[in-house]
Amino acid sequence: MSDAATLTSPALEARPVLRERGQREVFCGLTGIVWLHRKIQDAFFLVVGSRTCAHLIQSAAGVMVFAEPRFATAIMEERDLAGLVDANEELDRVVDRLLSRRPDIKLLFLVGSCPSEVIKLDLSRAAERLSKKHSPSVRVLNYSGSGIETTFTQGEDACLVALVPEAPVAADDAPASLLVVGTLPDIVEDQFTRLFNQLGIGPVHFFPPRHSQSIPAIGPNTKFLLAQPFLGETARALAERGAQHLPALFPFGAEGTTHWLKAAADAFGIPELHFLAVVAPGRERAKRALEAQKQHLAGKSIFFFPDSQMEPSLARFLARELDMTLIEVGTPYLNRQLLSAEMAYLPEAVTLSEGQDVDRQLDRCRAAKPDLVVCGMGLANPLEREGISTKWSIELVFSPVHGFDCAGDLAGLFARPLYRRSVLKV
Amino acid sequence: MQLTVWTYEGPPHVGAMRIATAMKGVHFVLHAPQGDTYADLLFTMIERRGARPPVTYTTFQARDLGTDTAEIFKTAARDAYERFDPDLMLVGASCTAELIQDDPGGLARALNLPVPTITLELPSYQKKENWGAAETFYQIVRGLATEAPAPKAEGAKPSCNILGATALGFRHRDDVIEITRLLHQLGIEVNVAAPMGATADDIRRLPEADFNVVLYPEIADTAARWLERQYGQKAVRTIPMGFQATCEFVREVAALAGVDPEPLLAQHGSHMPWWARSVDSNYLTGKRVFVFGDATHAMAAARVAKEELGFEVVGLGCYNREFARDVRAVAAQLGVEALITDDYLLVEETVAALQPELVLGTQMERHIAKRLGVPCAVISAPVHVQDFPARYAPVMGFEGANVLFDTWVHPLVMGLEEHLLTMFREDFEFNDAAGPSHLGGHAKVEAAAQPSVPEVARAPVAAADPVQETITVLNWSPEATKELSKIPFFVRGKAKRNTERYAAEQGLEIISLEALYDAKSHFAR
Numbered sequence: 004m005s006d007a008a009t010l011t012s013p014a015l016e017a018r019p020v021l022r023e024r025g026q027r028e029v030f031c032g033l034t035g036i037v038w039l040h041r042k043i044q045d046a047f048f049l050v051v052g053s054r055t056c057a058h059l060i061q062s063a064a065g066v067m068v069f070a071e072p073r074f075a076t077a078i079m080e081e082r083d084l085a086g087l088v089d090a091n092e093e094l095d096r097v098v099d100r101l102l103s104r105r106p107d108i109k110l111l112f113l114v115g116s117c118p119s120e121v122i123k124l125d126l127s128r129a130a131e132r133l134s135k136k137h138s139p140s141v142r143v144l145n146y147s148g149s150g151i152e153t154t155f156t157q158g159e160d161a162c163l164v165a166l167v168p169e170a171p172v173a174a175d176d177a178p179a180s181l182l183v184v185g186t187l188p189d190i191v192e193d194q195f196t197r198l199f200n201q202l203g204i205g206p207v208h209f210f211p212p213r214h215s216q217s218i219p220a221i222g223p224n225t226k227f228l229l230a231q232p233f234l235g236e237t238a239r240a241l242a243e244r245g246a247q248h249l250p251a252l253f254p255f256g257a258e259g260t261t262h263w264l265k266a267a268a269d270a271f272g273i274p275e276l277h278f279l280a281v282v283a284p285g286r287e288r289a290k291r292a293l294e295a296q297k298q299h300l301a302g303k304s305i306f307f308f309p310d311s312q313m314e315p316s317l318a319r320f321l322a323r324e325l326d327m328t329l330i331e332v333g334t335p336y337l338n339r340q341l342l343s344a345e346m347a348y349l350p351e352a353v354t355l356s357e358g359q360d361v362d363r364q365l366d367r368c369r370a371a372k373p374d375l376v377v378c379g380m381g382l383a384n385p386l387e388r389e390g391i392s393t394k395w396s397i398e399l400v401f402s403p404v405h406g407f408d409c410a411g412d413l414a415g416l417f418a419r420p421l422y423r424r425s426v427l428k429v
Numbered sequence: 430m431q432l433t434v435w436t437y438e439g440p441p442h443v444g445a446m447r448i449a450t451a452m453k454g455v456h457f458v459l460h461a462p463q464g465d466t467y468a469d470l471l472f473t474m475i476e477r478r479g480a481r482p483p484v485t486y487t488t489f490q491a492r493d494l495g496t497d498t499a500e501i502f503k504t505a506a507r508d509a510y511e512r513f514d515p516d517l518m519l520v521g522a523s524c525t526a527e528l529i530q531d532d533p534g535g536l537a538r539a540l541n542l543p544v545p546t547i548t549l550e551l552p553s554y555q556k557k558e559n560w561g562a563a564e565t566f567y568q569i570v571r572g573l574a575t576e577a578p579a580p581k582a583e584g585a586k587p588s589c590n591i592l593g594a595t596a597l598g599f600r601h602r603d604d605v606i607e608i609t610r611l612l613h614q615l616g617i618e619v620n621v622a623a624p625m626g627a628t629a630d631d632i633r634r635l636p637e638a639d640f641n642v643v644l645y646p647e648i649a650d651t652a653a654r655w656l657e658r659q660y661g662q663k664a665v666r667t668i669p670m671g672f673q674a675t676c677e678f679v680r681e682v683a684a685l686a687g688v689d690p691e692p693l694l695a696q697h698g699s700h701m702p703w704w705a706r707s708v709d710s711n712y713l714t715g716k717r718v719f720v721f722g723d724a725t726h727a728m729a730a731a732r733v734a735k736e737e738l739g740f741e742v743v744g745l746g747c748y749n750r751e752f753a754r755d756v757r758a759v760a761a762q763l764g765v766e767a768l769i770t771d772d773y774l775l776v777e778e779t780v781a782a783l784q785p786e787l788v789l790g791t792q793m794e795r796h797i798a799k800r801l802g803v804p805c806a807v808i809s810a811p812v813h814v815q816d817f818p819a820r821y822a823p824v825m826g827f828e829g830a831n832v833l834f835d836t837w838v839h840p841l842v843m844g845l846e847e848h849l850l851t852m853f854r855e856d857f858e859f860n861d862a863a864g865p866s867h868l869g870g871h872a873k874v875e876a877a878a879q880p881s882v883p884e885v886a887r888a889p890v891a892a893a894d895p896v897q898e899t900i901t902v903l904n905w906s907p908e909a910t911k912e913l914s915k916i917p918f919f920v921r922g923k924a925k926r927n928t929e930r931y932a933a934e935q936g937l938e939i940i941s942l943e944a945l946y947d948a949k950s951h952f953a954r
Binding site: 026 | 432438442470478488490491505512553
C-alpha cells in the first residue's frame with residue numbers, strides 16, 4: 004500500500020477545478036443539528052435565528068423526530084432587532100425557560116444563524132455569560148451554522164471546533180491514544196472499536212462523544228483519524244492542541260477502509276502481517292457484498308451535485324470498486340489538504356467542480372445524460388420527472404456507510420434507484 | 430424571542446413561494462442567503478412536485494455583505510428573466526436579506542425588465558407563511574386585475590372565480606375539482622380558479638366573474654375584499670366542508686347566480702348522512718375530540734364532528750391569529766375555551782390535560798397524539814407527505830363529506846371490538862395494547878407510550894415534562910390499581926383523572942376500589 008501523503012499535492016494542483024458562483028441548492032450548516040442532537044445525548048442545540056431557521060430544521064429533519072427533539076429555535080422578533088441589549092436579555096430568558104424544562108441537559112450550544120450574524124449578536128459572549136450563570140450544571144458553548152458562512156456539513160465542523168476546548172489536556176507523557184473524529188452511527192463506532200481492539204490499537208475514543216461528560220483528553224500523544232472529509236477546521240483545532248493527524252483515504256468501501264485503518268496501524272507500529280490478518284475477513288466480506296451490487300452499477304455513469312463534501316471520496320469508491328464512470332463530481336468546498344489522498348485515487352477524466360450555479364450545472368447534467376445523479380431533495384423529483392435516475396444525497400449522511408461491513412449498504416444506496424427503475428412497469 | 434420546537438407556519442416568503450409555485454408562468458426572485466433553498470424540498474418532496482418551484486435565490490454569502498449584494502441581486506434577476514422568460518416576476522427578500530436592506534423592488538425597477546414585476550414586502554420578523562401567501566396573492570391581483578370587465582352578454586351563464594388554492598395546501602388540488610364540479614352541476618361557469626393553475630392573463634380576467642368563491646380565506650380573503658370593493662364582486666364565504674355546510678354553500682351560490690339549488694340538493698349522492706345514522710355508528714356518540722388547525726379547517730371540522738358524527742368537541746383552536754375572533758365565537762357556542770396559539774408545546778399540554786379519544790389536527794398534532802397514544806386524523810395544513818394522497822380525496826363538497834367520515838372513523842377502535850376489549854381485559858392475545866385490530870403494527874409503540882398502571886401508581890412523577898403525568902399521583906390501593914388497568918386505554922386516562930379529582934375533593938387519602946366506582950357514578954354523564 005502506498006502512503007497517501009507522498010502522492011498528495013501534485014495530483015491535485017494539476018487538476019483543473021471548475022469554480023462556480025450563483026444559486027446554490029444546498030442546506031446551510033444548521034442542518035447538522037439534525038444528526039448531532041441525537042449523537043450527543045445530553046446536549047441541546049438552541050438556534051438563535053428566524054422563523055426560517057426553525058422551518059429549515061424541521062423540514063430537513065423531514066420525518067420530524069417523534070420524541071421531543073433536543074433542539075429548538077429562539078425565533079427573533081421585531082423588538083429583538085431594535086436593540087442588542089434587549090436581544091441578550093431575551094436570550095437569557097429563553098435559555099432559563101429551556102433549562103428549567105429540560106434539567107437533563109448538560110451541554111447547551113447556542114447556534115448562530117444568518118440573521119444573528121448580520122445583526123452581530125455576539126453569541127460567544129452570551130455563551131460565556133450563560134455558562135457562568137448556569138455553572139456547574141450546564142456548560143454553554145456557541146458556534147455558527149449560518150448559511151452565509153457554512154454549507155450543510157460544515158455545521159458539524161463548526162460544532163466540533165467549539166467542542167475541542169472542552170477536552171481535558173492530556174499530559175505530554177500520556178500513552179498514545181487514537182481519536183476518531185466525526186459523527187458516526189453507534190453501530191459503526193462499535194464495528195471500528197472491534198477492529199482497533201483486534202489490531203491492538205488503543206485506547207480509542209470517538210469525537211463527538213455520546214455524552215458531553217466523556218470528552219476524551221487531547222494532547223501531543225493523541226493521534227487522530229478523520230471519519231468524514233468535511234472536518235477541516237476541527238482537524239486544525241486538534242492539531243493546535245498538539246494532536247497528530249493521520250492522513251488517509253476516507254473509510255468508504257473496502258479500499259478506503261483498509262487504507263484508513265492502515266494509517267492508524269502504521270502510527271501505532273502494528274506489524275504488517277498482523278494488520279493483514281486482522282483486516283482480511285472484513286475486507287473479503289466487503290468485496291463479496293460489493294460484488295452483488297456491481298451488476299447494477301458497473302459501467303453506469305454518475306453525476307454529483309454538491310452537497311456534503313463527501314462527493315470526491317464517494318466518487319473514488321464508486322469508480323474504483325464498482326467500475327462506475329464519473330462525469331462530474333461537484334462539491335460545495337474542495338478541501339485540498341484533507342482530500343489530497345483521495346485526489347490521487349480519482350480517475351483523470353472527471354470534471355471536478357466547486358461551488359455551484361445550479362441552473363448551469365443542470366444544463367451540463369442534462370447534456371451529459373448520466374445514468375444516475377446524486378443531488379439534494381430539491382432537485383431529485385424534478386430530475387426523475389425528466390427521466391433521470393437520482394439518489395438523494397442526504398441519505399448518504401444519515402445512514403451507516405463507513406467501514407467494511409457497511410460497504411455493501413453504501414453501494415446499495417446507489418444501486419437501488421437503478422434497480423427500481425428496471426423493475427417498475429408503470 | 431420565542432422558544433420554538435416545531436412551527437406551524439414558515440416565514441412569509443414561503444407563503445409567497447406557495448403562490449408562485451401554484452401559478453403558471455410566474456417567476457420569483459428571492460434575495461436570500463445560502464440555505465434558504467431548503468424551501469424547494471417542501472414542494473418537490475412533501476408535495477411530490479415534478480418541477481422545481483419557480484424561484485431563483487440570490488445566494489449571498491458573508492464575504493458579499495457590505496460589498497456587492499445588490500449587484501448579486503441584479504445579476505440573478507436578469508439571468509432569471511432570460512432563462513425562464515416569465516409572464517410575471519415577483520421580487521422579495523427573505524429574513525436575512527430584509528436586514529441588509531438592498532431594496533429588491535428598486536433594484537428590479539432599475540433593471541427595466543420587459544415584464545410586469547411585483548415587489549413583495551414580507552416582514553419576516555412580524556408575519557408568517559399564511560400572511561405572506563395572502564399578501565402575495567393580493568399584490569398580484571391588485572397589480573394585474575386593473576381593468577373593469579366589458580358588459581356581460583345577454584343570456585351568458587352566471588360565472589364565478591374560485592379563490593385561494595395554493596401549492597402545499599391541504600387537499601387543495603381535489604377540493605378545487607370537487608367544487609368546480611358542484612358549480613357546473615348548478616349551471617355556474619368557473620371563470621378563473623386562482624392562484625392554483627392560473628396565469629397572469631387569468632388574473633387579469635378575474636373581474637369578469639359575477640362573484641367569488643373564497644375557498645381558503647387564510648389565502649384569498651384580502652384579495653377577495655379588494656375585488657369586492659373594486660368591482661362589486663360578492664364573496665361566498667361559506668366553507669363547503671361537511672354535509673350541511675356544503676348544502677348551505679350550494680344555496681348561497683345558487684342565490685347569487687340566480688339558479689335553483691333544489692334539484693342538486695335532492696340528488697347530492699353523498700353517503701355521509703346515512704353512514705352517520707346507521708346503527709354501527711352508535712359507538713361514535715359522545716367520543717371526545719380535540720380539534721386544532723388553521724382557523725377555517727378547525728371551525729368547519731368542529732361543526733362536522735359535533736353535528737354530523739355525534740362527537741363531543743372538548744377543545745378547539747387554531748394557530749393563525751388572523752381569524753382568531755371567529756374561532757373564539759365557534760368555541761363559545763361549543764362551550765369550550767378556544768386555544769389560539771402557535772406554541773406547539775402549549776397545544777401538547779392541552780391535549781394531555783383534556784385526554785381526548787380522538788385528535789383532529791395538523792402534522793404537529795399527529796406527533797402529539799402519537800406520543801400520547803391517542804388516535805388522530807389530519808384536517809389541516811401543515812401536513813406531511815402521507816397527506817398528499819395519490820387517490821382523489823377532497824375534504825370539501827359532498828364527496829369531501831364522505832372522505833371526512835372515513836378518515837376520522839378509521840383511526841378508532843371499532844364498536845364491537847371496543848366492547849369486547851372492555852369485557853375481557855385479561856386475554857393475552859386480544860387486548861387494548863395491541864391497538865385497533867384493523868390497524869396493524871401498533872402494538873409495540875402503544876405499549877411503550879402507555880405507562881403501565883402499577884408503575885404510575887407507585888411513585889409521583891416529576892412535572893418537568895408536560896407529557897408525563899402532571900397531576901400528583903395519589904395513593905392507589907392495589908385493588909383499585911388493578912381495576913383501573915381493566916379499563917381500556919382509550920378511556921383509562923380520563924377515569925384515572927376523574928377518580929383522583931374525586932378523591933381530592935373528598936379528601937380521601939387512599940383510593941380504594943369503592944372510591945373508583947363512587948367517582949364513576951359521580952361523573953356519570
